[in-house]
Amino acid sequence: MKSAYDVIVLGAGAAGMAACLFARLNGLSALLVERTAHLGGTSAFSAATIWVPGSPLAASVGAPPDDIDQARRFLNETVGTHASAAMREAFLRWGPQAIARLQNETQVQLRARPLHPDYIQDAPGASLRGRALEPLPFDGRALGKRLALIRPPIPEFTILGGLMIDRDDIAHLLKMTKNPESFLYAAKLIGRYGIDRLTHKRGTRLVMGNALIGRLLAALDAAGAEIVTQAETEALLTENGRVTGIKLRQNGRIYDITARRGVVMASGGFNRHPTRRAEMLPQPTAAYSPGAPGHTGRIHDMALALGAHYGEGALDNAFWAPVSTRRRADGSLAVFPHFVLDRGKPGTIVVNAAGRRFVNEATSYHLFTRAMYAAHRHSPSIPAFLIADATALRKYGLGMVRPGGRGLKPFLADGYLVEAPSLAALAGRLGIDAQGLQTSVARMNDYAASGVDAEFGRGTSAYHRVNGDPAHGPNPNLGRIATAPFYAVRLLPGDIGAATGLVTNEYAQVMRKDGTPLPGLYAVGNDMQSVMGGVYPGPGITIGPGLAFAYAAATHLTGAL
Known part of the structure; x- marks a missing residue:
């Protein structure tokens, strides 16, 4: 770990990993900081659906060429005044660019599902296909020992003690005694898993959330990003009102690390904050969350003390x-x-x-x-x-x-x-x-x-x-x-995630209440105010904007606007 980087990203869920990756692709030095022992956050637990209208993959399943316009209408109808129209427009602009760059330049390979409808089908502009993307399955053996860095899936979403399965696998497994093709499919799947367990503590065929995180990790390694785990951010460092780095604690030692261009918050939202959980969630306060551990909201306290503020007007503070x-x-x-x-x-x-x-x-x-x-x-x-x-x-x-x-x-x-x-x-x-x-x-x-x-x-x-x-x-x-x-x-x-977060502009810069950016500080993923305004109009509406604004932040940090 060096004493200075161009960019420091706090939190290694999908949005944080993507922000670090895009920074590296733009030629910036970057440090990715994760407070737990595993990468992936709640994204690693999820189906990893990515809602991005108008991506280069949409046409492969027959999405219409005007889908961006239809998606705009859909969001205007479903989200409306619960979120900023300007931020929705920024998402529609950045999202396809982010997906194109991942597809063209990295190991993060995706596909569109032929039928994956928006959730609010009676709204004008709703779609049946093309907006929901998902990662291709990934061979975790390509990561070597670094496979152990990926947060394992929820055990109850696996079979045979750790075999990850997706919707296609489930369909074949349910028909394996009735359909010869499904029997062969299931035999190969289970046989591969059996071989995996001879040499690994887990299955190495990664699907859904684990596939997305595995692909992001492979891309980060190829791009030369530096990643530290079990590292706690103790403070945001400032100079003349600008965020200039972080104070980091790891293995009992304290480090001051400079961020020459900026710090990107991607810590996962407020949901596990010791007091804000009860303050911001409805009563009775939900006792359980299927999200990953780690997002304590502590970095929010640091940002709020510097003049950041939470968004208002969302239909709900959480998803x-x-x-x-x-x-x-x-x-x-x-x-x-x-x-x-x-x-x-x-x-x-x-x-x-x-x-x-x-x-x-x-x-x-x-x-x-x-x-x-x-x-x-x-x-x-x-x-x-x-x-x-x-x-x-x-x-x-x-x-x-x-x-x-x-x-x-x-x-x-x-x-x-x-x-x-x-x-x-x-x-x-x-x-x-x-x-x-x-x-x-x-x-x-x-x-x-x-x-x-x-x-x-x-x-x-x-x-x-x-x-x-x-x-x-x-x-x-x-x-x-x-x-x-x-x-x-x-x-x-x-x-399952925060809808209310820190107010940002279209480049993911954290904003003060007076409408000016807080220099050197960015927020993506569940740390930023959701462009969906506490509405959940379709599958993957957290990861999609997370990738889009990770791309926006890295672009702004590079000065390539």
Whole structure:
């Protein structure tokens, strides 16, 4: 570690790693500082979807040539005044440039999904494809010993003790006993993993978040970036009102390191700050977050003391997903986000303590959790209860319980999964209203027969349907709840990222309240005020802007504007 660099980046999630990478590609010396032992932040846990309209990859799946204009309309309709229109425009400008540079000059290779809809499909300008990008799977063996730097995936999102799988893998694994092509696919996947475990502590085929972080790490190594882990930023150094570096503590030693051009904050947001969590999140304050550890918000305190300020006007200060929790064998707590695998499938329903539905179960995870809070103001809805019959549990799984219906005993023994021979008995074991539950299920069964959810419109949008069961009709999201035994998992609100952050300009410079930049200080990722304004209009709306403004910051730092 040297005493001075052109750029210092604080935080090694996707946005921070990208900011450091773009700085190096521009010829600047750069130091990437991570306070934990692993790189990747919450991005490493995620599906690593990257929402960037108008990228060079959009045409590969048939996105229209005017998609930027349509995306602008979509964001104006969905986000509106909850965020700065100028910042949205900057995102639409920087995003395609960032993706093009990654694709053309680095190991960060992406693809567009042929069908990955925006979440708010009834808004003008919504799209079915082309905006959501994802990293190609990556062979972690190319990193050598540095593979150990990548934050491992959430164990409950792996199989066989550490085999990472993505949506394509899941489809083949579920059909492996019925389809010869899927059997061969699964055999190769599992065989590769078996070989990996002979020589590695984990699987080396990286997908989703681990693939993105692995590719960013490979690109950073190739570009000659310097990375330090388990290093704590103690202070931002200033001179004449300008941020000039950091005071860093590592291995019991203190270092003053100069940033000749600037410091980029990418520390992950306020969410784990000891006081701001309760101040900025709704009540009751969410007790659980599936995000990675490390983002304490401490660097925010330093920036605020220098004149930075938080944005205002967002619909919500955080982004959300319903979660369920379970104590692992090693004593750690598993916090499982219920994104798309179970809530919108046939044969399931979500109710509150009154046994009544309060939300379209197939809606986005963000809107689902906001509905939990809204309903809880009038009737106890935290926790909520995700209920399935035996058929649905066997076909789709339920939270941490895998499809197939086997291996239920540990989940039943520790209370994560509740089982009963009848709906009335299940209500009794959950402590909810039995008559309410029976009435709600009877209505759901009527909706399943007609294919129309008259209460909440489940299955009416392309987003709902793509997360249902395409083989089930007449509505891929609605099915009878009739086969005993019946099962339930408790759902709680979980924050998955910060929506409120430090106000920046279009170059990611941190701004003072008087509208002038705080010289030498930049913020990207969840440290900056989200251009989505606490709205979650589509998949990957945190990582997409994170990469876009990492590119903007590096460009500004280089003086190449």
